[in-house]
Amino acid sequence: MELRQLTALVTVAEVGSVTGAAKLLHVVQPAVTRQIRLLEQEFGLPLFERTRQGMVPTPAAEVLIMRARRALDELERARAELRPEPGEVTGIVSVGLLESVLDILAQPLTDAVAERHPGIELRLFTGYSGHLQHWLDTGEVDLSLLYNLSDTPSLSVVPLLREQLWAVAPPDAGLVAGSPVPWATVLAHPLVLPVSGHGLRALIDRARSAVPVEPRVVVQTNSMLLQKNLVLAGHGWTVLPAAGVAADVAAGRLSGAPLTAPDVERSVVLGLQRRSRLLAPVDAVSSALTRLVRELVGSAVWPSARPTGRV
Structure with missing residues (x-):
């Protein structure tokens, strides 16, 4: 061969x-x-x-x-x-990004790595947390953002932040980031939700089970973009991480607010393969990603988030 x-x-x-x-x-x-x-x-x-x-x-x-x-x-x-310039970190690094953080992370991460480490070629992959974890286990990505995960025998996990889930509605619903929305209000509307078995759907189902209102789910999808488009088209409300709708809310395309009664949070972590030491380019991108998350949370660009771990 x-x-x-x-x-x-x-x-x-x-x-x-x-x-x-x-x-x-x-x-x-x-x-x-x-x-x-x-x-x-x-x-x-x-x-x-x-x-x-x-x-x-x-x-x-x-x-x-x-x-x-x-x-x-x-x-x-x-x-x-094997062919680096003196003092330059070079190589190819594959990064897994959750679909819900693409809008606020993909371009800034690319910019940061290009500025600090021009010898590194980034390969960005997106998917749901379960898919990303599998790709990390099999070596298809070198590091990945995941959520609600602890250390495993094959992966080392660095906690980064916790963020609230938001109710998301058409602009005329008038949801405001500073006024949390009770689950009972959300459940009074038709819902566009992630498909059953999705990690975010599990969080949603657990939270709504505490409210004595039977939900009316009109559409289920495995696409966050489709969730938002269907809400905008008037098919119902949805529930998403704040990072996934921040740009849409700021632009007035959608309205959104944190959920309450009960509050719902997800933890976002950085997953790395367990090795005796990280390869230099992987370590460089890991540091750049961690630094970027800290800046986004600290400046409130990543809304309804609070740092955990070393961030």
């Missing part, structure tokens, strides 16, 4: 065709076909099905592609880390 075979495999899987892969790799099409055929001969299994939609990986190929992509990423990291 050769690196060019793995490169051909991953590229064909990503673009869905041998022709497209050949163009990206700057080789002729038969060369890519030959690399795939050699891999199929080595493993004794077909790796792609040719369909009208293009080259579709077989189940066996999916396993190999996942491992090949990781091996190629590690080699790329090694090249970056």
